[in-house]
Amino acid sequence: MTSDIPDPSRATPEGASDWWRHAVIYQVYPRSFADATGDGVGDLRGITARLPSLAELGVDAVWLSPFYVSPQNDGGYDVADYCDVDPAFGTLDDFAALENVAHDLGLKVIVDLVPNHSSSEHVWFREALASAPGSPERARYLFRDGSGPDGELPPNNWQSVFGGPAWTRVTEPDGTPGQWYLHLFDSSQPDFDWRNPRVREQFRDILRFWLDRGVDGFRVDVAHGMIKVEGLPDYTPPANGGSMGGGAVGLEPDIESGADDPTPPFWAQEGVHEIYRDWRLVLDEYDERILVAEAWVDPPAKLARWVRPDEMHQAFNFAYLATPWSGPELRAVIDTSIAAFGGVDAPSTWVLSNHDVVRHASRLALTAENPQGHGIGPDSPGQPVRELGLARARAATALMLALPGSAYLYQGEELGLPEVIDLPDASRLDPTWFRTNGERYGRDGCRVPIPWEADAPAYGFNATGTSWLPQPDDWAPYARDSQAGVDGSTLELYRAALAARKAHDLGLGSVEWLDGFGEHVVAFRNRGLTVVANTGEDAVDLPAGTVALASGPLDSRSLPADTTVWLTS
Numbered sequence: 001m002t003s004d005i006p007d008p009s010r011a012t013p014e015g016a017s018d019w020w021r022h023a024v025i026y027q028v029y030p031r032s033f034a035d036a037t038g039d040g041v042g043d044l045r046g047i048t049a050r051l052p053s054l055a056e057l058g059v060d061a062v063w064l065s066p067f068y069v070s071p072q073n074d075g076g077y078d079v080a081d082y083c084d085v086d087p088a089f090g091t092l093d094d095f096a097a098l099e100n101v102a103h104d105l106g107l108k109v110i111v112d113l114v115p116n117h118s119s120s121e122h123v124w125f126r127e128a129l130a131s132a133p134g135s136p137e138r139a140r141y142l143f144r145d146g147s148g149p150d151g152e153l154p155p156n157n158w159q160s161v162f163g164g165p166a167w168t169r170v171t172e173p174d175g176t177p178g179q180w181y182l183h184l185f186d187s188s189q190p191d192f193d194w195r196n197p198r199v200r201e202q203f204r205d206i207l208r209f210w211l212d213r214g215v216d217g218f219r220v221d222v223a224h225g226m227i228k229v230e231g232l233p234d235y236t237p238p239a240n241g242g243s244m245g246g247g248a249v250g251l252e253p254d255i256e257s258g259a260d261d262p263t264p265p266f267w268a269q270e271g272v273h274e275i276y277r278d279w280r281l282v283l284d285e286y287d288e289r290i291l292v293a294e295a296w297v298d299p300p301a302k303l304a305r306w307v308r309p310d311e312m313h314q315a316f317n318f319a320y321l322a323t324p325w326s327g328p329e330l331r332a333v334i335d336t337s338i339a340a341f342g343g344v345d346a347p348s349t350w351v352l353s354n355h356d357v358v359r360h361a362s363r364l365a366l367t368a369e370n371p372q373g374h375g376i377g378p379d380s381p382g383q384p385v386r387e388l389g390l391a392r393a394r395a396a397t398a399l400m401l402a403l404p405g406s407a408y409l410y411q412g413e414e415l416g417l418p419e420v421i422d423l424p425d426a427s428r429l430d431p432t433w434f435r436t437n438g439e440r441y442g443r444d445g446c447r448v449p450i451p452w453e454a455d456a457p458a459y460g461f462n463a464t465g466t467s468w469l470p471q472p473d474d475w476a477p478y479a480r481d482s483q484a485g486v487d488g489s490t491l492e493l494y495r496a497a498l499a500a501r502k503a504h505d506l507g508l509g510s511v512e513w514l515d516g517f518g519e520h521v522v523a524f525r526n527r528g529l530t531v532v533a534n535t536g537e538d539a540v541d542l543p544a545g546t547v548a549l550a551s552g553p554l555d556s557r558s559l560p561a562d563t564t565v566w567l568t569s
């Protein structure tokens with residue numbers, strides 16, 4: 001059967017320069033990628049030195065998580081100066097060098113923009129604290145008087161995504177207990193008031209600062225949260241957990257429950273779109289720069305509003321990430337994604353891992369519910385079996401990279417890295433861990449510095465052997481040099497898939513569903529390639545064709561469980 005899904009490539013003739021419509025974008029988490037200084041924290045010079053390996057892997061772009069001046073209370077998503085590099089990561093010159101090397105290698109560079117909140121160490125917040133209630137300095141953030149007879153209670157009942165109240169009370173300059181400020185995340189991340197024109201002006205300047213330095217785009221943090229309903233009304237999440245109880249980065253309720261829950265007064269408000277239209281005008285002054293929304297909004301039809309022609313270019317498809325390893329559910333989310341994004345002439349995106357979620361080599365083998373952002377630790381129920389997780393992860397990636405549109409990879413997934421479950425509690429740094437008193441493990445387990453060389457100190461992360469999060473003792477087989485050139489390794493699977501994806505132009509293709517393999521199989525044709533993914537427990541017969549790629553060993557002409565194959569005819 002041929003799907004009647006709109007083809008996302010239709011509006012883009014081949015050879016057109018809309019690189020982002022089909023790009024594979026590799027996420028670098030700077031703290032954990034490569035450390036040139038040897039202090040245990042990754043840095044820009046470390047990244048630059050390793051860029052050739054990413055070009056050789058076959059990706060089109062890198063997205064760097066924040067490297068700006070920051071106290072690092074939330075891994076750099078707490079920015080104290082948007083226009084400078086944190087000394088822990090290097091200097092602006094180091095960034096320029098990174099960008100030059102990347103561009104010489106043919107890689108685009110996307111940087112992170114964190115507009116919903118700043119760090120409490122940002123000069124604006126310091127000025128706000130030093131100024132009186134009602135002052136223009138306070139008006140850049142969301143300060144409010146408390147409730148209760150003496151203002152001793154928070155202004156409303158909102159909870160922080162990381163746990164605990166979303167409000168913190170300040171001490172006024174005269175020493176008296178004072179107003180409260182809103183922080184949807186950690187108390188060191190005060191939310192800006194985006195109704196204030198000075199905030200808008202500041203961010204236009206920040207965009208230009210980085211665009212003038214040649215960045216190819218911005219990944220926009222919390223792109224669903226910048227406008228709150230006037231009056232900041234109370235909100236009680238639905239019993240299923242909803243967006244405030246459910247996820248470390250603010251899952252919309254629908255993703256988890258499928259229920260038609262009311263939109264919380266702090267997520268997905270109509271007013272955010274005006275901001276992106278304004279930014280788009282700025283980007284359009286430059287050539288081929290892009291905006292990517294990190295917006296936990298579901299379903300895709302609603303998320304598509306972020307990528308209308310005059311807004312952003314792409315939005316992370318978290319509905320896809322949240323889909324279990326299940327044939328019917330994968331087929332459904334692929335259909336709805338392509339239809340929704342195609343409906344506004346945007347490419348669909350696909351993503352399986354990032355720095356906020358349990359790595360998919362572990363997540364796809366969890367046997368108990370694990371709400372997004374909670375992470376897994378030694379006591380978590382439903383511990384994943386490593387071999388099963390890796391087989392499914394490889395199959396899931398092979399499926400994802402065969403889809404039309406743009407795909408995101410997270411550093412280390414090309415090595416098949418699992419989540420680190422047994423981190424010592426004393427090493428954990430995610431604010432989620434602290435704000436829930438250890439009830440949620442948080443996201444450190446997917447942020448452990450990645451292994452490059454099996455026999456080097458810190459597996460080649462640096463030359464000194466120190467590492468801000470301890471690396472497991474059994475990671476040598478995952479190291480890049482253990483896998484390079486090894487037939488059947490996860491690294492070679494990624495390399496081969498990326499090369500074949502490019503050779504067949506799959507990113508600009510379309511999905512034509514193939515039926516008849518049983519309900520657990522996802523099968524389609526894209527640009528003359530037949531893709532078959534078996535999510536079930538039993539092997540299925542392979543259709544005719546020559547195997548171009550297989551995510552695991554094949555048994556003659558049958559496709560084992562948890563395996564994906566690409567066939568040419």
Ligand code: NOJ
Nearest residue numbers: 074077185221222249356
């Ligand atoms: C989303 C980022 O990906 C996450 O790491 C961060 O904690 C929150 N936004 C808050 O900035």
